[in-house]
Amino acid sequence: MKSSTELEINSVKHKVEADPSTSLLEVIRQELGLTGTKYGCGEGQCGACTVLLGGQPTRSCITTLGEAVGLPITTIEGLEKNGRLHPLQQAFLDKAALQCGYCVSGMIMSAAGLLASNPTPSEAQIVEHMSGNICRCGGYPRMVAAIKEAAEAMEGQK
Amino acid sequence: MISAEQHPIELSRRKLLKVLGSGLLVAAFVPEGLANLIDQRRGPQLPQVVSAWIHVGTDGKVTVLTGKVEVGQNARTSLTQAAAEELHISPESVRVIMGDTDLVPYDMGTFGSMTTPNMVPQIRRAAASAREALVDIASKKWGVDGKTLRVENGHVIGQKGSASFGELASGKAISAPIDAAVALTPATDWKVLGTSLPKIDAREFVTGKHVYSSDVRIPGMLHGKVLRAPSYGAKLKSIDTSKAKAMSGVHVVEEGEFIAVAAPTSHQAQQAIYAIKAEWTPAEQPSSKDIFKLLRGNEQTPAPQMPADVPQIGDTYTCAYIAHVPLEPRAAVAEWKGSKVTIQTGTQRPFGVRPEVATALGIPEADVRVLVPDTGSGYGGKHSGETAIEAARIAKAVGKAVSVVWTRQEEFSFAYFRPAGVDQIYSAVKKDGTLVTWECDNYNSGPPGIETPYDVESPRVQSHPSHSPLRQGSYRCLGATFNNFARETHMDRLAHEIGMDSLEFRLKNLQKMPRLQAVLKAAAERFGWATTKAPAGHGYGLACGTDKGGYIATFVEVAVDTDTKAIRVVRAVNTFECGAILNPDHLRNQIEGGVLMGLGGALFEAIEFENGRILNNRLSRYRVPRFSDVPKLETILLDRKDLPSAGAGEAPIMAIAPAIGNAVFAATNVRLKSMPLRLPT
Known part of the structure; x- marks a missing residue:
């Protein structure tokens, strides 16, 4: 049954009329039109749907709308500030860490979650954290390099 | 005869000028069309087969229209480079419209690594013709010999001044015929092609703004x-x-x-x-447990009998059905x-x-x-x-x-698979490494890559279709990955049988394949094949292959877990050559991507089915390569500016599985003959 819920996404509050058992992914994409967050598997295995929920990287395809209420959400659309790319977005461009690009939103959001809790991750820590995200084009080595570059850039800004 | 006015090419020409505005329009033709066009100068008949259009607008912007599509291989980028190179303009002035059946000319499809060897030269030829047409307009305008003019940065420049492409193309719609003899820029002089132009629109992708079909x-x-x-x-x-x-x-x-x-x-x-x-x-349906018996049992052509007096080393290799798992279903x-x-x-x-x-x-x-x-x-x-x-x-x-x-489960269940297959190889080899017999019968997975590149008199290879219980179809490199796996595993076995180094054995039998020799030698040197030894529990292996004009050599070091028997690839050196390189960084991306995708089919991926259901139709049950599976990866590019460019989307995937299998043999003395490779526990 539909009910009215308030969600805070990318610092903007939205009223959503939807069944609380709807996946957060479907709400973000279909109710709010933020299609940067992708569907890949529907069972939290590929990471394409990753968003930050209360700052934590979260698989939005297996998170219900009900579970997301009251926690701020950041999606890929929320990273660019005043036309300036987030260091992770810039690093993915610099390292050409994308081919078809479909996994990239989820990759960047997962990495953003990592750098928020561990600003200077080792290569092994990056690999471990990112192993829940799938890139079928095989961009993994470039993505590791991009995440390292972004971590250094963000440390440099402090 | 159809009049020029009603001709489909004339109709699409008018439609395009309506959409794109007036300007200069040049058609690119497939090679047969090129011949027709030359004839056309003597007669009224228009060429039949347009493969792409190039439009130079009155604002100087260049639009390329092609039926190829962009699926991550960065064809949009290489086609932009092709047009920019020959028109002597910056890539920012070029826009490529792809895969819109109302606007672009017919194209069979984006597969078979055809964009690089076929579409890129056609776009280059059309762009060069457009450039010459613009020079021609300027020479008439200024009353000077076209040879005294040069083209730079979207301008035609002469002693009497300079005019932009937009100025020259403005006025009424102009169609310039393609000039078959037009000079193309040689690879050694490339300024845009041959450079690592970043992916077109990459920013749209990292910001989540790109709109996919879904x-x-x-x-x-x-x-x-x-x-x-x-x-x-x-x-x-x-x-x-x-x-x-x-x-x-x-x-x-x-x-x-x-x-x-x-x-x-x-x-x-x-x-x-x-x-x-x-x-x-x-309905009654077969099970993956019986698949190889089934494919081998119901082939439509009977397998030929081998003569009994031929000394034989025979082996049977198998390959499971696997899914593409495109991340966007x-x-x-x-x-x-x-x-x-x-x-x-x-x-x-x-x-x-x-x-x-x-x-x-x-x-x-x-x-x-x-x-x-x-x-x-x-x-x-x-x-x-x-x-x-x-x-x-x-x-x-x-x-x-x-x-x-489609949901992921639908994609797994109702799309099509890379075919499962069986290869039976019979061979004989002399002690000095001379191959005397080579026979390969393939069942179901198809003939691509079944021809051996190795020197042997009268090899016999044959592909036998079977009735596949699952829907099967194309896949990166098609059946060549499995046929190459079987051949390269078998070659490794032969080298061991006669006690010859497996690199030396290959090089000896590749006398007619200098390009394969070259990638093998370059990879061997970087890997340290002759100069280093694998540590205990580890093994070294190599394989090579060629497909669609690409040449790959893959050398790996694997580690085998003594308890779980799990196979881990520690290091992989890949050397690839596909003629003159159009975009080095994107080429590297294709090679790394092909090799890493190939890890899945080599080590993990196999579709299981029973009673008409796919049992592992989800990513929690079907393992694809992840970050943690990536070996230390070294990629060497051999740039042959003297050779035509070939595609790179496919061949790089074909050597990783046999290289791993051969390395596992070196580490364990167990010869694995099935994809995916799994050691008995």
């Missing part, structure tokens, strides 16, 4: 879902859709066995599917306007999907427009138009635009 939203659009049979071949016995029909906002479509719903959200559509009560009569949005339907869908064959939809809906092809937004990958898995047909049918029935996006 992201397309049209006002009033509904989300469609199709009721699936629980198993292959099951027949619908009874159906009750009353509960679904009673749900608010839900439309139910019932057309024979095609039962579908449409609703404002995919969640509601899924709830409606759950609410449908359907009874099915299952099949998706399509269909919108009807009157009798015409426009479909945005992720496919590698927009001109293949158009007749599929027309036939399924019983409408003329001209009433179907297919557009392909840059797509979330394909790997040979998106040749067909399932979602396009489904979206068009549901949209027609409900009278609204409809989006159909």
Whole structure:
């Protein structure tokens, strides 16, 4: 049954009329039109749907709308500030860490979650954290390099 | 005879000028068309086969129109480079319109590594002709010899001044014929081609703004879902859709066995599917446990008998069905306007999907427009138009635009697979490494790559089709990956039989393949094949292969876990050569991507099925390569500016599996003959 819920996404509050058992992914994409967050598997295995929920990287395809209420959400659309790319977005461009690009939103959001809790991750820590995200084009080595570059850039800004 | 006025090329020329505005328009032709055009100068007949158009607008902007599509291989980028190179303009002035069946000329599809060897030269030739036409206009305008003019930065420049492409192209519409003899810039002088131009529109992708087919939203659009049979071949016995029909906002479509719903959200559509009560009569279906017996048992051509007096080393190799798992599943949005339907869908064959939809809906092809937004990958898995047909049918029935996006389970169950296969190899080799017999019979997975590159008198290879129990189709490198696995594993075995180093054995038998020799030698040196030894529990292995003009050598070090027998690739050195390199960084990306995708088929991936169901139709049950599987990867590019450029999307995948298998043998003395490679525990 539909009910009215308030969600805070990318610092903007939205009223959503939807069944609380709807996946957060479907709400973000279909109710709010933020299609940067992708569907890949529907069972939290590929990471394409990753968003930050209360700052934590979260698989939005297996998170219900009900579970997301009251926690701020950041999606890929929320990273660019005043036309300036987030260091992770810039690093993915610099390292050409994308081919078809479909996994990239989820990759960047997962990495953003990592750098928020561990600003200077080792290569092994990056690999471990990112192993829940799938890139079928095989961009993994470039993505590791991009995440390292972004971590250094963000440390440099402090 | 058809008059020039009514000729399809003339009609598309007019249509394009209407869409793009006036300016200079040049058609690129497939090589046969080129011959026709030369004849045409002597007669009135127009060339038949346009493969692409190039338009120079009055603002100086250049538009390339091609039926190729972008699925992550960065064809949009290399085609931009091709046009910019020959027109002597910056890539920013070039826009490429891809895969829109209403605007671009017919193209068979984006597969078989054909964009680089076929489309790139055609675009270059058309762009060079456009450049010469602009020079011609300037020379007439200034009354000077065209040879005294030069082209720079979107301008034609002479002693009497300079004019921009836009100025020269303005006025009435001009069509310039392509000049077959036009000079193309040699690779050694390339300024745009041969450089690592970044992916076009890359910023759109890292910001989430790029609209894939699955992201397309049209006002009033509904989300469609199709009721699936629980198993292959099951027949619908009874159906009750009353509960679904009673749900608010839900439309139910019932057309024979095609039962579908449409609703404002995919969640509601899924709830409606759950609410449908359907009874099915299952059909008898085979199981993956018996697959190789089945494929070998029902081949349509009988296997030839070997003469008994030939000294033989025979082996049988097998390969499981695997799925492409494009991260963006099949998706399509269909919108009807009157009798015409426009479909945005992720496919590698927009001109293949158009007749599929027309036939399924019983409408003329001209009433179907297919557009392909840059797509979330394909790997040979998106040749067909399932979602396009489904979206068009549901949209027609409900009278609204409809989006159909397959779930991962649907993608695993109702798309098609890389074929399972069996290879039987018989061979004989002398102690000095001379191959005297080579015979290979393939069952089901197909002939690509079955021809051996090694020197042997009268090899016999044959591919035998089987009745595949699963739907099968194209895949990156097709059957060549498995045929190469069988051959390269067998070659390794032969080298061990006669006690010869497996690199030396290959080089000795590749006298007619200097390009394969070159990649092997370069990779061996970087790897340290002759100078280092694998540590205990580790093994070194190598393999090579060639497909579609690409040459790959892969050297790996593997580690085998003594308890679990798990195979881990520690290091992989890949050398690749495909002629003159168009874009080094994107080439590297294709090689790394092919090798890493190949890790999946080598080590993990196998479709399991029983009673007409795919048992591992989800990513939690079907393992694909992840970050933690990536070895230390070294990629060496050999740039042959003296040779025509070939594609790189396919060949790099073909050597990793046999290289790993051969390394596992070196580490354990166990010869693995099946893909995926699994050591007995």
